[in-house]
Amino acid sequence: MERYSRIAIILHWTIAALLAFQISLGWGLEEAGARGFAAFQLHKSIGISILVLTLARIAVRYWKPRPAPMEGGLTGALAKAVHLGLYVFMLGGPLTGWALVSTAKVTVPTLIFGTIPLPHLPLPHGVHEAAENAHGLIAWIGIALFLLHVAGALRHHVLMRDGLIYRMVPARSLGMMLALIAAIPAGLFLGKAILPKGVAASAPAAVADNAAEAVDMAEANVADAAAGNVVEAVADNAAEAAEEAPAGPPPVWTVQPGGKIGFSVTNDGDTIAGGFSRWTADIVMDPDHPETASISVDIDLASASVGDPTQTSMLAGDEFFGVAAHPRAKFVAKGAEKTGANSYRAKGTLTLKGVSKPQAIRFTLSGTGLKRKVEGTGTIARAAFGVGNGDSSGGLAPNVSLTFAFDAAGKLP
Structure with a gap:
């Protein structure tokens, strides 16, 4: 079976795990308030990382040959629409988040992983509310697309038994496939685990x-x-x-x-x-x-x-x-x-x-x-x-x- 290139496979599963982490972390940030400052900074760093990796994934998509589609017709068109939507999600989520922090009333510097300064986008403060709403909407749309993508992969693997998922695995190995899939729930768990637990005891x-x-x-x-x-x-x-x-x-x-x-x-x-x-x-x-x-x-x-x-x-x-x-x-x-x-x-x-x-x-x-x-x-x-x-x-x-x-x-x- 023709597979995606090794670099495309690495980028696919890395971005998927980071998206799961980001969604899980982002869900709890509003409740964390000021206690979640460090988590919020990490959320921004992961978001920019997803943006960079997605741009790399797009470059690889046109640089390395891809396997031919396995389905045509309505289901094939739906699969392409979901893939396109996921790319919009992976680009739009970080960009609207970047716009959100760039136009916030409180100016908080962004240091990627605490070291690399990220300049704010030259946007007027008036677009802050629109950026905030778009960021939230894109997140929900992204979750829906994420679930559709998983459902499509399971349909092929469990119902059609055509081995489609192995095209995104370095070798036809059930253990390797399960290990890569496990990165998704691991990302969800870690995103929740790093959120602050209650109020710290100030003695x-x-x-x-x-x-x-x-x-x-x-x-x-x-x-x-x-x-x-x-x-x-x-x-x-x-x-x-x-x-x-x-x-x-x-x-x-x-x-x-x-x-x-x-x-x-x-x-x-x-x-x-x-x-x-x-x-x-x-x-x-x-x-x-x-x-x-x-x-x-x-x-x-x-x-x-x-x-x-x-x-x-x-x-x-x-x-x-x-x-x-x-x-x-x-x-x-x-x-x-x-x-x-x-x-x-x-x-x-x-x-x-x-x-x-x-x-x-x-x-x-x-x-x-x-x-x-x-x-x-x-x-x-x-x-x-x-x-x-x-x-x-x-x-x-x-x-x-x-x-x-x-x-x-x-x-x-």
């Missing part, structure tokens, strides 16, 4: 930490309002410190390599966590006399990352950090207070995205002498700084949790 302990840090932030705001401004609050601290002078000049601390500043925020129940890879800190403080503290931390906002390339690239935009206009964030505090045996709290000012607001942090010191380990937390009300001010941020929690940890070596002046 109660993390919620408690957020609440405690929110109290710190509120205290800082109240203190600022009562005193009039941060400068007056610092002056009050300095006046109190003068009553109990430190034993000597406070040490100057140098942050050692390997330190981390991280952040996390819940998004529709899931937690997005990331950090900054570039930052510096200037610290002067006597742990026994924390009122001597002078803390300045400078953060390169362009170094922010959340692990996912697409979401990371969005952080630099105006909706979040606005790196082009405000490349750096800075926290400055004068003086600190002891809250426990090795625990401290510093109230200062955070400048982020051109806005300066009171900010409190808590930290602990471990170690002795001029070798200390610093670990701390803070809570930032993102809306006060215009962070997360767009449509894609609707599911973000109002407070962002901050964590930091580093080793520091002290030196007496």
